[in-house]
Amino acid sequence: MSDCCSVSQPETKSTEIKCPSCDQKGKQVDLLTIRSITRRDFPHYGELTKGFLCLNPDDATVYYFSNLDFIVNQDDVVTDIGFKTNSNTKTVCYCFRHTKHDIIDDYLEHGISNIENDVRQKVKDKQCTCEVSNPKGKCCLGDIRTVIKGVEENG
Ligand SMILES: [Zn+2]
Known part of the structure; x- marks a missing residue:
């Protein structure tokens, strides 16, 4: 894999684009990540772009996008989202x-x-x-x- 883990890598900057469901700022996430984490049978899978991760533990939204009118929520992903309040595995x-x-x-x-x-x-x-x-x-x-x-x- 690339140098994703190099310690000197700067933190991804928070973005001004807020989560449409909880109105809090998220973190930018690459398309590769979103495609990997989203279920392959997600109805809009082919339309995914790079987007944002909702960091609010109480919001079921996982990914949202600046220019798409759908979101990816916890039912649409292949893995447990550990930092969400209702995560089973943490x-x-x-x-x-x-x-x-x-x-x-x-x-x-x-x-x-x-x-x-x-x-x-x-x-x-x-x-x-x-x-x-x-x-x-x-x-x-x-x-x-x-x-x-x-x-x-x-x-
Ligand atoms: Zn949210």
């Missing part, structure tokens, strides 16, 4: 399938995050497929960090 790392629960347990048990270190090594070894596996289309290491930070801050 997946954080899509390439290697680690959930929020796994990451917290691992950290509490070992005092360090073996999962984070493992993912970091696999990223180095170019085994990750973030562009097509992660609904955000980018590396999960930042999200793994956020989970660990949350545990640290809550003692």
